[in-house]
Amino acid sequence: xxxxxxxxxxxxxxxxxxxxxxxxxxxxxxxxxxxxxxxxxxxxxxxxxxxxxxxxxxxxxxxxxxxxxxxxxxxxxxxxxxxxxxxxxxxxxxxxxxxxxxxxxxxxxxxxxxxxxxxxxxxxxxxxxxxxxxxxxxxxxxxxxxxxxxxxxxxxxxxxxxxxxxxxxxxxxxxxx
Numbered sequence: 001x002x003x004x005x006x007x008x009x010x011x012x013x014x015x016x017x018x019x020x021x022x023x024x025x026x027x028x029x030x031x032x033x034x035x036x037x038x039x040x041x042x043x044x045x046x047x048x049x050x051x052x053x054x055x056x057x058x059x060x061x062x063x064x065x066x067x068x069x070x071x072x073x074x075x076x077x078x079x080x081x082x083x084x085x086x087x088x089x090x091x092x093x094x095x096x097x098x099x100x101x102x103x104x105x106x107x108x109x110x111x112x113x114x115x116x117x118x119x120x121x122x123x124x125x126x127x128x129x130x131x132x133x134x135x136x137x138x139x140x141x142x143x144x145x146x147x148x149x150x151x152x153x154x155x156x157x158x159x160x161x162x163x164x165x166x167x168x169x170x171x172x173x174x175x176x177x
Contacts, residue, residue: 009065012060012061012063013062014033014059014060015031015032015033016058017054017057018030018037019055020045020052020053020054020145022146025043026040037070038071040053041071044072045075051147052139053143054143054144055081056081057080057143059079060075060077060078061073062074079143101156101167101168106154107155107156108125109123109124109132109153110150110153111123111148111149114147116145119136119137120133120134120135121134133165134165135166138166138169139169141168142168142169142170152172154171154172155168
């Protein structure tokens with residue numbers, strides 16, 4: 001594996017997302033190999049198929065040195081952080097095992113609205129006007145930190161105590177591959 005001191009144009013590196021702000025359009029990655037933080041631009045993240053990424057996610061990326069420092073150019077792999085508690089993100093999910101959740105189909109949906117400050121929003125499965133509740137904890141478990149109105153996404157659903165809700169969210173590109 002290359003190190004930050006290498007002089008090659010492109011290096012494959014791994015690290016941890018330090019922070020990412022979709023509003024600002026960038027964030028930084030702490031590199032496992034040491035050295036300065038690596039800039040992660042929103043366009044690079046969008047090319048991977050996501051509009052956001054949760055802090056603490058593991059990332060494998062192609063990196064290039066520029067006049068401004070190290071910058072990610074291509075994301076090869078993103079892994080959400082592991083929840084040390086092992087508890088479900090929401091009480092409605094407690095009665096479902098990981099296998100039961102994984103057995104649900106991933107449905108194509110579009111975000112109706114999402115408010116990161118409130119910690120939730122709603123989506124609609126294509127062709128179905130019924131609202132689906134989307135909680136920020138579900139996004140965090142899946143490696144996302146925010147969603148934009150109109151964004152296409154894949155959702156696994158359950159019937160919660162107050163209606164249909166997302167229990168898993170994946171990027172649109174994940175379900176179209």
